[in-house]
Amino acid sequence: MSGFKFNLDPFVNFVSLYEEAVEKKMPEPNAMALATVGENNKPSVRTVLYKGILRGGFSFYTNYQGRKALEISQNPNVCVNFFWPQLERQIRIEGQAEKVTRAESEAYFKSRPRVSQLGAWASKQSQRLTSLETLESHFQELDQRYAHQEIPCPPHWGGYIIIPEAIEFWFGRQGRMHERYQYVRNGSDWDRFFLNP
Numbered sequence: 001m002s003g004f005k006f007n008l009d010p011f012v013n014f015v016s017l018y019e020e021a022v023e024k025k026m027p028e029p030n031a032m033a034l035a036t037v038g039e040n041n042k043p044s045v046r047t048v049l050y051k052g053i054l055r056g057g058f059s060f061y062t063n064y065q066g067r068k069a070l071e072i073s074q075n076p077n078v079c080v081n082f083f084w085p086q087l088e089r090q091i092r093i094e095g096q097a098e099k100v101t102r103a104e105s106e107a108y109f110k111s112r113p114r115v116s117q118l119g120a121w122a123s124k125q126s127q128r129l130t131s132l133e134t135l136e137s138h139f140q141e142l143d144q145r146y147a148h149q150e151i152p153c154p155p156h157w158g159g160y161i162i163i164p165e166a167i168e169f170w171f172g173r174q175g176r177m178h179e180r181y182q183y184v185r186n187g188s189d190w191d192r193f194f195l196n197p
């Protein structure tokens, strides 16, 4: 058995396992694969960075006009997956994505490095790009335009929180006797059970 002491509240488990992944210096511990559902029920997946728990949801930040945002606007059901190979741990979170407030996006944007702020303005995320030079020169223009002023949060950029309906904790064990523990929301409580590996 993993020996992990599961709390009644899956958020407590998540935070404890996430902090351990950070402490033990997992590469990109906050990288999570985010799956969305597009038109015709076709899934797509990409990596985004988890930025903390906000109002009961797992947050990340992105462009509100890219593919994932478009898909979320059509279908808010999403799923994210963390995998920390050296620890043999995986956490899967299923739920619904909703936008954070403008004030929350602005506050987070302010904390980002200047190059990331410029990148958020420069990139028309997921749209076709004529050439890499086009993007580079757009970036340079913005760099000059904002040389002596604070860079505002673009209106098309911000965060989402994923409000979980189910969270599964997976611990790898020898002989494929992996330990899987699932939480499913039941009103204000969580049902909990083991799953076969």
Ligand SMILES: Cc1cc2nc3c(=O)[nH]c(=O)nc-3n(C[C@H](O)[C@H](O)[C@H](O)COP(=O)(O)O)c2cc1C
Residues within 6 Å of the ligand: 028, 031, 044, 046, 047, 048, 049, 050, 060, 061, 062, 063, 066, 067, 068, 069, 125, 126
């Ligand atoms: C390690 C890693 C972290 C990333 N973090 C983010 C992120 O936090 N937000 C984001 O919009 N894209 C992030 N990306 C880029 C996305 O994977 C993706 O290419 C981009 O968001 C466009 O996705 P879309 O076309 O499905 O909207 C990251 C990529 C990697 C490899």
